[in-house]
Amino acid sequence: MTLASRFGSLAAELFAGARLSDKDGGEGAQTSAPRRPSLPPALLFALLLWAGTALSFGGSCWLAPDFTLGSALVAVALAIAVLVRSAQRKKLGLVRIVIAGLLLGLGNGFVCGGVLANQPDAEGAAQGALVLSSDGVQGAYGITCYGTLYQESGSQVGVRAFMPEGERYLSGRVYEVTGSLSSPSEERRFTLFTHGAVASLQVHDAVLLQGEGVGSAVRDLRQWAIDILDDGTEGGLLLQAVLTGYRGELYDTDLYQAVKVDGLAHLVAVSGAHLVIVCSLFTSFLLALGVPRRVLILLQILLLGGYLVFTAFPPSALRAAVMCVLSLGAFLFGRGTHGLSALGVCLCVMIIGDGVTALSLSFLLSVSSMLGILVAGELVQSWVKCLVPRCPDWVSGPLSLTLSSNICTLPLSAALFSQVSLIAVICNIVAAPLFTLLCGFGLVVLCVLALLPLQVPLAPALLAFGNGACWLFEQLSCLPSASIPTSLSMVLSAALAIGLPVALWVAWPLLTRRRGVALVALCALLLVFQLVAVPRLHGDEIVMLDVGQGDAFVLRSGEVAVLVDTGTNDGDLLQGLARNEVVRLDAVIVTHPDDDHCGSLGALRGVVEVGQVLVAQGICESDDESCQDLVRESEGLVGEGNVHELAVGDVLRWGSFTASVLSPKELKDDGGNADSVVLLVCWDCNGDGEQDGSGIFCGDAECPELAETLEDAGVGKVNLLKVGHHGSAKALSSELIDLLQPDIALISVGANNRYGHPTQTALDLLKESSVRTYRTDQQGDVVCHLRADGAQVSCLR
Numbered sequence: 001m002t003l004a005s006r007f008g009s010l011a012a013e014l015f016a017g018a019r020l021s022d023k024d025g026g027e028g029a030q031t032s033a034p035r036r037p038s039l040p041p042a043l044l045f046a047l048l049l050w051a052g053t054a055l056s057f058g059g060s061c062w063l064a065p066d067f068t069l070g071s072a073l074v075a076v077a078l079a080i081a082v083l084v085r086s087a088q089r090k091k092l093g094l095v096r097i098v099i100a101g102l103l104l105g106l107g108n109g110f111v112c113g114g115v116l117a118n119q120p121d122a123e124g125a126a127q128g129a130l131v132l133s134s135d136g137v138q139g140a141y142g143i144t145c146y147g148t149l150y151q152e153s154g155s156q157v158g159v160r161a162f163m164p165e166g167e168r169y170l171s172g173r174v175y176e177v178t179g180s181l182s183s184p185s186e187e188r189r190f191t192l193f194t195h196g197a198v199a200s201l202q203v204h205d206a207v208l209l210q211g212e213g214v215g216s217a218v219r220d221l222r223q224w225a226i227d228i229l230d231d232g233t234e235g236g237l238l239l240q241a242v243l244t245g246y247r248g249e250l251y252d253t254d255l256y257q258a259v260k261v262d263g264l265a266h267l268v269a270v271s272g273a274h275l276v277i278v279c280s281l282f283t284s285f286l287l288a289l290g291v292p293r294r295v296l297i298l299l300q301i302l303l304l305g306g307y308l309v310f311t312a313f314p315p316s317a318l319r320a321a322v323m324c325v326l327s328l329g330a331f332l333f334g335r336g337t338h339g340l341s342a343l344g345v346c347l348c349v350m351i352i353g354d355g356v357t358a359l360s361l362s363f364l365l366s367v368s369s370m371l372g373i374l375v376a377g378e379l380v381q382s383w384v385k386c387l388v389p390r391c392p393d394w395v396s397g398p399l400s401l402t403l404s405s406n407i408c409t410l411p412l413s414a415a416l417f418s419q420v421s422l423i424a425v426i427c428n429i430v431a432a433p434l435f436t437l438l439c440g441f442g443l444v445v446l447c448v449l450a451l452l453p454l455q456v457p458l459a460p461a462l463l464a465f466g467n468g469a470c471w472l473f474e475q476l477s478c479l480p481s482a483s484i485p486t487s488l489s490m491v492l493s494a495a496l497a498i499g500l501p502v503a504l505w506v507a508w509p510l511l512t513r514r515r516g517v518a519l520v521a522l523c524a525l526l527l528v529f530q531l532v533a534v535p536r537l538h539g540d541e542i543v544m545l546d547v548g549q550g551d552a553f554v555l556r557s558g559e560v561a562v563l564v565d566t567g568t569n570d571g572d573l574l575q576g577l578a579r580n581e582v583v584r585l586d587a588v589i590v591t592h593p594d595d596d597h598c599g600s601l602g603a604l605r606g607v608v609e610v611g612q613v614l615v616a617q618g619i620c621e622s623d624d625e626s627c628q629d630l631v632r633e634s635e636g637l638v639g640e641g642n643v644h645e646l647a648v649g650d651v652l653r654w655g656s657f658t659a660s661v662l663s664p665k666e667l668k669d670d671g672g673n674a675d676s677v678v679l680l681v682c683w684d685c686n687g688d689g690e691q692d693g694s695g696i697f698c699g700d701a702e703c704p705e706l707a708e709t710l711e712d713a714g715v716g717k718v719n720l721l722k723v724g725h726h727g728s729a730k731a732l733s734s735e736l737i738d739l740l741q742p743d744i745a746l747i748s749v750g751a752n753n754r755y756g757h758p759t760q761t762a763l764d765l766l767k768e769s770s771v772r773t774y775r776t777d778q779q780g781d782v783v784c785h786l787r788a789d790g791a792q793v794s795c796l797r
Contacts, residue, residue, distance in 0.1 A: 556582065695742075726748060726758060
């Protein structure tokens with residue numbers, strides 16, 4: 001037998017499903033039990049190839065290009081040796097699959113990463129053609145997108161581009177640009193690398209170059225569709241995301257917060273889960289009408305083709321379409337094993353030669369949802385039939401797809417958004433048919449308007465439909481305890497996303513109605529315990545949350561908790577609250593309207609119940625834009641009647657805490673640092689009526705304003721000082737420290753921040769006075785456990 005024929009037999013072994021015993025669903029198994037699909041070695045090989053590529057590509061960010069390319073040659077040579085040895089022995093074997101997959105993955109990742117890291121140093125002025133590989137996203141620092149810069153010198157650089165305002169930038173467009181290149185900071189280097197970029201490009205001037213050919217026509221069509229749907233409403237933004245994949249203006253809206261709370265964020269993304277749910281319901285509807293299978297397949301092809309056209313064929317949409325065809329084909333025709341083999345082939349094809357794909361979150365979401373559907377779709381359908389015996393197939397089928405997809409994507413969304421939606425199942429059941437109509441109707445309308453520019457008001461009708469959907473999603477997000485904060489690392493969530501379908505395959509847990517009801521009841525009891533009982537287990541605490549360059553402090557007494565400031569990183573705030581088991585806030589006190597103190601206020605909506613928002617006196621009447629934004633965000637969170645101003649002399653009481661407002665008497669800095677709310681917080685831990693300790697919370701107030709405030713209020717020694725303005729040069733003075741004589745100083749600050757906080761001046765003053773100093777950039781969350789005889793401090797790290 002020749003070596004080629006031996007490799008052919010190995011390939012047959014690779015794609016053949018693992019044999020199962022009768023009890024697992026093979027021949028002779030009971031027909032009432034769901035059939036467990038065979039897991040083909042091709043899928044295992046692909047997953048290991050993926051893991052190896054992700055590991056080596058990510059590591060290439062910090063390794064020398066010569067070393068990565070050399071390592072790639074060694075890994076590939078070893079992998080070939082393993083395969084040749086297997087061919088000679090005419091048997092691949094599980095161990096050899098694992099070794100070959102990992103080695104080829106490592107080689108692939110080192111090649112891709114080495115090529116990317118070997119791009120020339122990017123510093124200084126730049127001029128050339130910028131080809132965008134992603135849509136522009138509006139953020140706090142302007143419009144950003146990723147692409148490749150082809151410089152006039154002939155070199156090319158993968159960049160994260162900061163584009164001029166006033167234009168919508170779409171993937172695939174080419175711009176003649178002038179600007180300046182800079183290397184990223186160490187903490188941003190890996191993030192850029194995972195997007196295929198090694199430098200930042202600040203674009204000063206950008207001129208769109210007109211393209212030619214079919215590709216340019218498709219991109220123009222997408223631009224036209226986005227413009228048609230741009231009516232300034234949330235319904236238009238929803239339709240842009242669903243029909244064209246454009247989400248550049250969606251992220252910073254109440255709608256996006258609502259879909260995250262509802263567990264529907266995957267439906268506004270270009271993902272396999274999105275297309276599978278839409279296409280499965282479309283298929284079920286057509287089957288119920290008696291549409292012949294050949295016609296059904298043709299209509300599905302037209303639906304997917306239309307979607308790809310209006311999204312301009314981005315890699316994410318192509319991946320999603322392939323995944324959709326695989327899952328639907330396997331689910332419709334009962335070919336789970338063949339679907340898994342094909343999924344393995346697609347994984348290999350998509351990852352080889354493009355290491356960026358291995359670290360793509362959208363790719364991970366698509367694959368995990370497909371794994372859930374292909375591996376556990378029939379199992380979940382048996383659960384649905386068990387719990388709801390009279391559920392018709394045209395309902396149980398799409399519902400099973402939705403649930404099996406969500407089982408595996410839930411850990412990813414929990415890590416990505418730092419929250420777990422408790423109403424995700426209900427919302428997906430309600431929203432899936434609506435999205436099917438929205439997507440199907442929307443594609444038909446766009447096609448009609450593109451081919452026949454009629455005067456019939458089709459677009460307004462579609463937009464009205466979209467606004468109705470937005471209203472429904474926002475109402476669902478207002479349900480009590482719709483979502484809860486969570487803290488889950490992306491590495492662990494990725495392992496769970498892949499591991500859950502494998503665990504379901506191994507266990508293959510069949511439900512009886514009694515077991516199903518008992519399981520639901522157990523989950524409900526655990527949830528009630530987490531939401532109600534766990535917060536009561538905490539005593540009196542002051543918690544400095546690690547939210548990066550910003551402030552966020554929780555002052556809790558048992559189940560009663562108040563948050564002072566929110567920081568500006570939504571995920572960091574929610575993760576911090578989850579780590580410290582805070583699921584309800586009686587109030588949020590915002591010291592002043594700077595973004596690093598209130599930027600994440602909106603992230604609490606639908607995730608953490610908030611009683612009221614308290615701001616400085618004069619904020620609600622101020623004409624300053626930042627003050628108005630704060631009031632608008634606060635009213636959106638708790639309602640107009642629950643936003644209150646704090647005046648000097650006001651006293652707040654919750655649990656063992658009493659807080660006196662010392663400043664500001666009036667706004668002198670349009671809500672700036674000098675207008676920060678200053679609080680004298682006292683605590684009585686044993687309830688004997690005697691003060692056990694006190695602390696100063698001062699926002700960004702610096703030494704001159706703070707010293708005057710404390711002198712006017714007659715404040716002396718305190719036990720704890722929240723250092724003002726993150727430890728800036730003017731935050732402290734020796735006179736202020738001598739006045740307060742704090743035992744503990746808390747500094748909330750981001751690691752390697754561009755402001756140089758905390759300054760060495762502030763740190764030296766605290767050290768000279770022997771003040772125990774804690775910083776979030778070094779210790780993470782800092783918890784002060786308050787006792788009648790003092791405070792015990794514990795840190796996250």
